[in-house]
Amino acid sequence: MTPLIELRGIRKRYGGGDRPLVEVLHGIDLRIHSGEFVAIVGASGSGKSTLMNLIGCLDRPSEGSYRFAGQDVADFDADRLAWLRREAFGFVFQGYHLIATESARENVEIPALYAGVPETERRHRATALLDRLGLASRQDNRPNQLSGGQQQRVSIARALMNGGRIILADEPTGALDSHSGAEVMLLLRELAAAGHTVILITHDRDVAAQAERVIEIHDGNITRDSGPSTPSTALPLPTLDPLEQRGASLRDDLAEAMRTAWRAMRVNRGRTGLTLLGIVIGVASVILMLAIGEGARQRVIDQMGSMGTTIMYLGSKVPKTGGPVGMISDDDLDAVRALPDIRRVMPVIGDPILVRHGNVERTIYVFAGGEEMTDIFRWPVARGRFFTGRENDELAPVVVVGNKAYQQFFPGVADPIGRHLLIGNAPFEVIGVMSSRGSDGWGQNYDDMVFIPYRAGRARVYRTQTQPDYSVIDVVSADVVDEAEAAVGTLLSERHGREDVAIGNAAARIKAEMQTREAMTMMLSLIAAVSLVVGGIGVMNVMLMTVRERTREIGIRMATGARQRDIQRQFLSEAVLIALTGGLIGVGSGLAIGFALLLWEIPVVFSLTAILGAFGCAIATGLVFGWLPARQASRLDPVRALSGE
Numbered sequence: 001m002t003p004l005i006e007l008r009g010i011r012k013r014y015g016g017g018d019r020p021l022v023e024v025l026h027g028i029d030l031r032i033h034s035g036e037f038v039a040i041v042g043a044s045g046s047g048k049s050t051l052m053n054l055i056g057c058l059d060r061p062s063e064g065s066y067r068f069a070g071q072d073v074a075d076f077d078a079d080r081l082a083w084l085r086r087e088a089f090g091f092v093f094q095g096y097h098l099i100a101t102e103s104a105r106e107n108v109e110i111p112a113l114y115a116g117v118p119e120t121e122r123r124h125r126a127t128a129l130l131d132r133l134g135l136a137s138r139q140d141n142r143p144n145q146l147s148g149g150q151q152q153r154v155s156i157a158r159a160l161m162n163g164g165r166i167i168l169a170d171e172p173t174g175a176l177d178s179h180s181g182a183e184v185m186l187l188l189r190e191l192a193a194a195g196h197t198v199i200l201i202t203h204d205r206d207v208a209a210q211a212e213r214v215i216e217i218h219d220g221n222i223t224r225d226s227g228p229s230t231p232s233t234a235l236p237l238p239t240l241d242p243l244e245q246r247g248a249s250l251r252d253d254l255a256e257a258m259r260t261a262w263r264a265m266r267v268n269r270g271r272t273g274l275t276l277l278g279i280v281i282g283v284a285s286v287i288l289m290l291a292i293g294e295g296a297r298q299r300v301i302d303q304m305g306s307m308g309t310t311i312m313y314l315g316s317k318v319p320k321t322g323g324p325v326g327m328i329s330d331d332d333l334d335a336v337r338a339l340p341d342i343r344r345v346m347p348v349i350g351d352p353i354l355v356r357h358g359n360v361e362r363t364i365y366v367f368a369g370g371e372e373m374t375d376i377f378r379w380p381v382a383r384g385r386f387f388t389g390r391e392n393d394e395l396a397p398v399v400v401v402g403n404k405a406y407q408q409f410f411p412g413v414a415d416p417i418g419r420h421l422l423i424g425n426a427p428f429e430v431i432g433v434m435s436s437r438g439s440d441g442w443g444q445n446y447d448d449m450v451f452i453p454y455r456a457g458r459a460r461v462y463r464t465q466t467q468p469d470y471s472v473i474d475v476v477s478a479d480v481v482d483e484a485e486a487a488v489g490t491l492l493s494e495r496h497g498r499e500d501v502a503i504g505n506a507a508a509r510i511k512a513e514m515q516t517r518e519a520m521t522m523m524l525s526l527i528a529a530v531s532l533v534v535g536g537i538g539v540m541n542v543m544l545m546t547v548r549e550r551t552r553e554i555g556i557r558m559a560t561g562a563r564q565r566d567i568q569r570q571f572l573s574e575a576v577l578i579a580l581t582g583g584l585i586g587v588g589s590g591l592a593i594g595f596a597l598l599l600w601e602i603p604v605v606f607s608l609t610a611i612l613g614a615f616g617c618a619i620a621t622g623l624v625f626g627w628l629p630a631r632q633a634s635r636l637d638p639v640r641a642l643s644g645e
């Protein structure tokens with residue numbers, strides 16, 4: 001009959017490189033058959049644990065061959081070894097090795113989780129096992145809420161979770177009082193009687209004597225073997241079919257990863273919070289910067305709509321060559337009007353003037369312009385009417401008041417039409433009220449002003465003024481603004497014989513402003529993106545720390561059958577969960593701050609693309625920066641991880 005375990009010439013050396021090379025096992029030959037109850041006994045340091053780790057495929061020998069059920073284990077890859085640990089072996093350690101943050105039942109469930117057993121069945125089986133081991137009422141206790149004996153029984157339940165055909169117990173009673181120890185030994189004897197192969201390691205001869213076969217080990221050599229026993233029953237081995245290595249399903253694996261991740265995050269709340277902060281700030285600022293940038297852009301576009309992209313401002317200046325400031329005469333304006341592509345030319349005088357009505361007295365901006373103003377500024381009258389060209393020509397003393405000016409001069413007056421305002425010292429009759437325009441970002445508030453005809457203004461208010469403050473030139477279409485600007489410039493230079501006029505091209509200015517704002521948005525978003533990366537580095541830092549802190553847990557998971565990819569997935573999920581949480585909070589706070597800004601009347605336009613993009617980036621950050629720590633965790637050596645190195 002093929003032995004279950006067959007060791008030939010097994011040697012194990014530690015060290016090498018810059019550390020001294022020590023050989024711990026010096027050529028072990030050993031055969032154990034299915035169903036045997038074997039005790040390996042020896043003094044402390046004789047190599048028992050090393051031998052058990054080799055048998056349990058937690059470690060590989062330096063030399064010699066290990067055949068498991070006739071197959072050379074040296075040919076097995078990491079996944080297959082994990083499969084063997086999961087399906088064939090069940091470990092019971094002196095220090096119990098339970099995961100501290102998980103309940104008794106969850107600890108017992110772990111091997112089944114990695115075997116891909118569905119949750120309900122897993123739970124059912126764990127409960128039944130705990131029940132059988134007398135721990136029914138302790139299922140939800142965490143290891144630190146259990147006595148040593150109870151913890152050891154939980155670890156036996158865990159060893160049996162996937163069948164536990166071969167129980168490898170390393171000093172299972174070493175840390176227990178004699179009563180609990182006796183209980184554990186009774187359990188092991190029962191399991192052996194039920195057909196489980198039990199390999200018990202102990203330094204205690206009395207304990208060893210309870211096994212059917214006793215093997216003595218001394219300084220890495222087997223010195224005595226009571227010889228193979230003939231077991232009455234033996235459990236069948238799981239079939240070593242590679243196709244059956246299904247392992248944990250992705251869904252269960254992720255669910256488990258999320259659960260442990262959530263727990264780890266809660267345990268280290270402060271640290272997690274700080275790490276989250278990086279991601280939160282990154283995501284929130286990306287969203288906000290883009291929203292503010294978009295808000296500013298939209299406002300400029302609105303302005304272009306209201307001010308028109310076809311408007312230029314003409315004023316006079318002192319020429320570069322020196323001499324007096326330019327004079328723009330009415331004839332000049334007529335000549336400009338005659339140019340092709342020019343639709344309207346409106347001279348404007350505007351200055352703060354003392355205006356009175358009854359006992360209200362205010363110095364406000366009095367705008368003297370043409371009847372074309374409402375068309376040029378695309379700004380309708382709310383009540384009454386605007387003055388006409390004829391009234392302008394006839395120097396009619398009429399005034400149209402802005403919406404705020406109306407409220408200031410005529411509080412409580414339902415209809416101000418027909419009333420009079422004293423502008424300077426000249427009385428003007430109110431004929432209309434403008435609709436509300438609001439501040440349009442040029443620092444002027446048109447609603448505060450009053451509007452009078454240009455000629456009446458020159459005749460009655462601005463009597464000393466020899467030329468308009470500026471003239472508004474409206475061009476037929478936005479496409480010809482630049483050409484028209486050049487044509488007006490050339491015309492007036494020719495007429496004046498020197499360059500003494502200045503033309504402000506509003507369309508060009510708006511365009512330039514838009515470009516500046518876009519560049520600014522770009523820069524701020526870049527800075528925000530950088531802070532996201534910094535957040536990602538924070539995640540990596542925390543994950544690296546987590547891997548270090550939880551080395552033992554990783555070892556336990558590996559000993560109970562987790563594959564490298566299970567461990568990798570778990571730690572990657574944790575990183576992604578942190579990033580995801582940070583991303584969600586970031587989106588939330590970005591939106592909240594944005595809405596607060598809206599209340600302050602700062603234009604903010606959220607874009608779904610930006611929100612999803614920032615959120616996606618956060619998750620990608622988790623994936624990218626979580627990858628290295630996760631890989632590090634999955635590459636840990638099970639034996640070293642178990643010892644917490």
Ligand code: ADP
Binds near residue numbers: 022024042
């Ligand atoms: P036992 O379980 O019988 O007490 P071990 O198998 O744990 O003994 O250890 C046997 C010997 O191997 C001891 O001398 C120990 O110091 C040494 N040893 C165990 N693990 C390592 C290791 N990772 N590196 C170096 N020496 C080790």
Ligand code: MG
Binds near residue numbers: 048050170
């Ligand atoms: Mg030991």
